[in-house]
Every structure is written in C-alpha cells, then in structure tokens.
Amino acid sequence: MKQPTGGLVERLKDNGLKLTPQRHLICQLIETLPGHPTAEDLYEQATAVMPSMSLKTVYSTLYELAGMGAIRLVNVGTGGFRVESHLEPHAHLVCRSCGQVTDVPVDPVADADLSVLEQFDFVVEQREVIFRGLCRECGLRLSGEGSGS
Amino acid sequence: MKQPTGGLVERLKDNGLKLTPQRHLICQLIETLPGHPTAEDLYEQATAVMPSMSLKTVYSTLYELAGMGAIRLVNVGTGGFRVESHLEPHAHLVCRSCGQVTDVPVDPVADADLSVLEQFDFVVEQREVIFRGLCRECGLRLSGEGSGS
DNA sequence: TGGTAACAAACAATCGTTGTAAACTAGGTG
DNA sequence: CACCTAGTTTACAACGATTGTTTGTTACCA
Numbered sequence: 001m002k003q004p005t006g007g008l009v010e011r012l013k014d015n016g017l018k019l020t021p022q023r024h025l026i027c028q029l030i031e032t033l034p035g036h037p038t039a040e041d042l043y044e045q046a047t048a049v050m051p052s053m054s055l056k057t058v059y060s061t062l063y064e065l066a067g068m069g070a071i072r073l074v075n076v077g078t079g080g081f082r083v084e085s086h087l088e089p090h091a092h093l094v095c096r097s098c099g100q101v102t103d104v105p106v107d108p109v110a111d112a113d114l115s116v117l118e119q120f121d122f123v124v125e126q127r128e129v130i131f132r133g134l135c136r137e138c139g140l141r142l143s144g145e146g147s148g149s
Numbered sequence: 150m151k152q153p154t155g156g157l158v159e160r161l162k163d164n165g166l167k168l169t170p171q172r173h174l175i176c177q178l179i180e181t182l183p184g185h186p187t188a189e190d191l192y193e194q195a196t197a198v199m200p201s202m203s204l205k206t207v208y209s210t211l212y213e214l215a216g217m218g219a220i221r222l223v224n225v226g227t228g229g230f231r232v233e234s235h236l237e238p239h240a241h242l243v244c245r246s247c248g249q250v251t252d253v254p255v256d257p258v259a260d261a262d263l264s265v266l267e268q269f270d271f272v273v274e275q276r277e278v279i280f281r282g283l284c285r286e287c288g289l290r291l292s293g294e295g296s297g298s
Numbered sequence: 299t300g301g302t303a304a305c306a307a308a309c310a311a312t313c314g315t316t317g318t319a320a321a322c323t324a325g326g327t328g
Numbered sequence: 329c330a331c332c333t334a335g336t337t338t339a340c341a342a343c344g345a346t347t348g349t350t351t352g353t354t355a356c357c358a
Contacts, residue, residue: 019306059347074226096274106262112255112258112261129278201337202337205337206337
C-alpha cells in the first residue's frame with residue numbers, strides 16, 4: 001500500500017478526473033503552501049502563475065479533493081474554510097486575534113471514553129478539536145498595548 | 150420551578166444595558182427554544198411576536214450577551230453561528246446531512262494531557278469538540294435510500 | 299471531421315453578517 | 329410640559345464567502 005503523502009494528483013486520476021493544468025496547479029499549491037490556506041489564498045497564489053484561473057475552479061477542485069478524502073476542509077470560525085492536507089488526527093489552535101490556525105500533533109480525544117455516544121445513535125465519522133485563545137505574538141502585542149504608554 | 154425572567158435578563162441589567170422589549174424577547178426566546186438556534190431562527194420567532202424586530206437587533210443583542218459571557222456563539226460549519234446557552238464544557242454532535250447540533254454532556258478533553266500546548270506559547274481560553282457524522286434519522290434514511298430494501 | 303462529454307471562465311446571485319445614518323425612547327432639567 | 333441627551337432600534341445598503349448559470353473551451357472518440 002502506497003502512502004499518498006504527496007499524491008493529490010494521483011488521487012485525482014485514480015478517481016477518474018482529468019488532470020487539467022488548473023487542477024494540477026491547485027494540487028501543487030496545496031502541497032506547497034504552509035499552514036492552512038483558504039480558498040482565497042489558493043486563488044491568489046494560483047492567479048500569480050495562471051492569471052485566467054477562476055475562483056470558482058478553486059472551490060470546485062477543493063470540493064472534488066475533499067469528496068475523495070484527499071484533503072479536509074475545516075471551518076474554524078474565522079470566515080471561510082481552510083484546507084487541511086495533514087489528515088492524521090490532531091487538534092487546532094485558533095487565535096482569536098489574528099485568526100492563525102496551528103496544528104497540534106496530539107489527539108486529545110484519543111483516550112476519552114466515548115461510549116456515551118452510543119446512546120445518541122450517532123455515527124461519528126470525524127472529529128474536530130479546537131482550542132481558542134491567543135497566540136504568542138497576539139498575547140504579547142495585546143498586553144503591551146493594554147498596559148503600555 | 151420556572152424562573153420568569155431567567156438569568157439572561159439579569160445579566161443584561163447587571164452589565165448596565167437597558168432592558169428593552171426587544172432584548173427581553175430575545176432573552177426569553179434563547180431560554181425557551183430547544184437546541185441551538187441560529188440568529189435567523191431567533192429572528193423568525195421574534196418577528197412572529199414583534200413584527201418590527203430587526204435582524205440587526207438580534208445580532209447586536211447576541212453579541213452583547215456573548216460579550217458578557219451569558220451565552221456562547223458557536224460555529225459548527227453549517228453556515229452561520231448558533232446560540233449556546235448551556236455553558237458547561239461539553240461536546241457537540243453535528244449531522245452532516247441535516248445539520249442538527251446535539252449536546253453531548255461529556256468533556257472528552259477533560260482527562261487529556263494538554264502539556265503539549267505549553268510549547269506553543271498559546272493561551273487557551275476555550276475549547277470546542279465536534280463529532281461529525283450522521284444522526285439516527287439521517288443514517289436510517291440514507292441507508293434506506295441507498296440499498297433500497 | 300464533426301460529435302460529445304468534461305471542464306473552466308465570466309458574471310450574477312445568494313447567504314450570513316455588518317456598517318451607516320436616521321428615528322425613536324426614557325430619564326433628567328428648567 | 330417642551331427640551332436635551334444618551335442609548336437603542338430601525339431600514340437599508342454593503343460586504344465577504346460561496347454558489348448557480350451560462351457560455352465558451354478542450355480532449356477524445358467514432
């Protein structure tokens with residue numbers, strides 16, 4: 001079994017989708033850009049290389065990739081979703097000031113007793129853990145502004 | 150023992166805000182409506198009683214209540230935020246088919262070792278756990294449609 | 299070579315939300 | 329009581345993110 005680490009392009013083809021230049025570029029960008037880009041981020045980067053790229057194409061391609069499980073689209077409440085290409089279970093830190101999203105390579109729910117869920121007859125397919133607060137920079141900046149002068 | 154005004158109205162007054170008829174109604178609705186209403190839900194219910202109610206007033210009041218910590222506004226990725234008047238730590242079940250949000254009275258992160266967070270210099274103020282999947286009704290409905298018994 | 303199906307582009311429309319400015323309301327003052 | 333002021337609500341326009349529609353454009357096949 002090959003681990004599709006950088007295999008977005010492969011995944012597209014495996015799922016019967018054509019590898020168009022637009023899709024190729026979007027896949028490359030997803031694998032290249034650090035952090036959790038938004039659709040808009042990808043669009044900006046894409047138009048720098050391929051000016052004719054449509055924002056609609058970015059959205060369509062993201063939904064195609066998400067539909068085949070190659071990426072995840074997460075909504076952390078900062079307006080718009082973000083592309084998650086790192087699929088192992090992990091948590092997110094979301095800064096309430098700058099909106100930055102950081103991966104925490106730990107699954108806080110892993111050891112939890114989830115037997116309570118059974119009584120809800122709810123089929124869990126995915127879970128999401130978000131820690132909201134202030135990142136280092138925003139913490140320093142805000143406390144500096146507040147007490148300074 | 151039903152509290153006629155509930156706690157939200159008190160909180161408003163304690164925070165120096167006037168208890169206008171609009172705010173009173175919104176507070177009542179929040180305490181009355183089951184589940185996790187959206188701003189739009191509240192607006193619908195409110196206009197049924199007070200037709201002049203503006204959607205903007207609903208939003209403003211919600212942000213005022215949230216600002217004083219009387220409610221929480223959670224975004225579970227179903228478009229728009231939802232009002233959470235139940236503030237104890239708990240998780241959410243979100244159905245990917247019908248969008249229904251259900252409280253799970255358990256805090257799966259409670260026992261987790263969060264010392265990893267220290268290395269990120271991130272001040273956690275709040276946490277959110279979401280289980281995504283299919284609720285009972287949607288699970289039955291979809292499997293019924295799919296396999297056609 | 300023309301036909302066809304998949305795809306991308308342009309652009310308008312939609313949804314949830316927010317900004318603006320005008321209008322209203324309650325309480326205090328003479 | 330008419331008037332002032334601060335806080336509040338309203339109508340309405342605007343906004344950012346996303347989606348629908350329509351019209352090309354492209355690759356491929358008989």
